Amino acid sequence: MSTPYLIKRLLLIVYTLFIVSLIVFAMTQVLPGDAAVMMLGQNATDAALAALRTQMHLNDPLWMQYLRWVGNVIRGDFGISLRTSQPVGPAMMQALGRSLLLAVLSISLMLVIAVPLGILAAVRRGRIADLVVSLVSYLGVSLPEFVTATLAITLFADYMKWLPPTGYVPLTENFWGGLQHLILPVCVISVVMIAHVSRMIRSELVDVLHSDYIRAATLKGLPRRTVLFRHAVRNSLLPAITVVALDVGYLLGGVIVVEEIFAIPGIGRALIVAIQARDLPAIQAGTLIMAATYCIVNFIADLLYAVLDKRIQYD
Template sequence: MALYVINRLLAVMVVLLVISMLVFGVTQIMPGDVASTIAGQFASPEVVDAIREKLGLNDPFYVQYWRWISSVVTGDFGQSLIMERPVSALISEAFMASASLAIVSFISVTLFGILLGVWAAVRRDKLADNLVSTFTYVGISIPEFFWGIVLIMFFANYLQILPSGGVASISASPGVWLSHIILPVITLTLTLIAHVSRLTRSSMLEALDSQYVRNARAKGLPERTVIFRHALPNALMPTITVLALDVGWLIGGIVVVEVVFSYPGIGRLLMFAIERHDLPLIQASILVIALIYCLANLVADLLYAVVNPKIRYGNGE
């Protein structure tokens, strides 16, 4: 297992290196010019050229990449060209806000997605199963921004019981923090809960129809034991894979949701940087998002061994 973890961590480093090259290359060919943005609309070409020279934007591509990546590996992401603050500080502030939103959302997706899937599978072809199936079709079909707009109109504008945007500190006031995070979490999780519950239902039905479950029932074991001790652990294998992939979907959804709800997280920060062509901020934000996605997939692989002890990594079994 230790060897497997080391190999996967090395693979993550290689993936991040490739992503860094792609991100740096794409940001160099993006439309717009950060020097013109900094100088202003009415700046002369001489002023723009002076800013480009000062920022090193006239250097060859490989020189700029090496200068950037050699700083990144030491934890220095440089300065924001627009806000003139260290990028690491901006990323840290935004990441903490997004982390609370993402953690609450992921826990909700895991808990409610699995519970709904198991509930539908156990009550196959009954009312509960039909209700869950209808929910999954509706949830998967409608994008996050639509749910966000509907929730804002109903709960914030019509009922006026929840704020339409912003964020609050959980340490200062847990109640106010919760009121600000409810609508973004619901918006983020509706589609993913539908996705996870649908897959869990399919896997659970396959497990319930398997021979080992029939043998467990033939032994006279209680139905609760059959479901949660024999069927569910095996049914969770594909669900864990999908949950790891849904981390990427969750991150993409956070960008949309943070813009809709004016939530000051890493997704909104990335959109701010793209709109203003702030290259160091764009590059650092995407690298952090890629790192989170890679680590989520590593955790999913390790959870396989927890859910199914028969799996052993690194020994060919």
């Protein structure tokens, strides 16, 4: 992978975040509500409101407010929350850490289950194993997260009493207790991804197994296991990388239902709370942090493409 390509991709990330920052700033400006009134309350005097607006530079032109906000963000200052009166950056980064922990555990569980299922379905195509994997995949895609979460809580928490139903405990405070609270949400999130990835690996692996270079490798007398895992499976995993990279964006913002049901204070839930409270600095910080994380994950996915398939050359 060439250095010019890396520079080009990094510049593309910067450009993407610039566009996102413009959109986020513009959207927060049209939201109803006055930041000064939110901070001082409805009973604040006009003089106090005017003084606070001047202190917060709310009377400046929008372009000046945007440049000041971007400059502060570059320095790591995302502003002060209108809801809690605390710095937004540390709170959002803590919420991002919880969501990333949930995402990493969910993706790890998905890979452990989805890859073998996809390989099994492709190798046993048209047989009982393939039909069972297909049925599991269809069920995983069909069931919404709130249904799966409700069933999991009812069965494993309320009925069997194996796991706690809701709540979040940091692993640094109580590792086993925190892990118990993460098992159900991780399994619920993994169900949909297992369905997607296993079907994709199965489809790609079936095509690869019928390709010319696989036939050539077989005719050379290579063992079937070597042909399958060293050549076929490695190439069939490439599309799955894209799916996993896209799923990270889904995990950060799309699992708000799971975070809400299991009371996990992730960044998706924090962003929803900020929107409900019209907390403009928190909305801006949360959206920008999620966009940056998504860009970085897709950049890493491109790097993995080149590592797994030497035929791919980025110029």
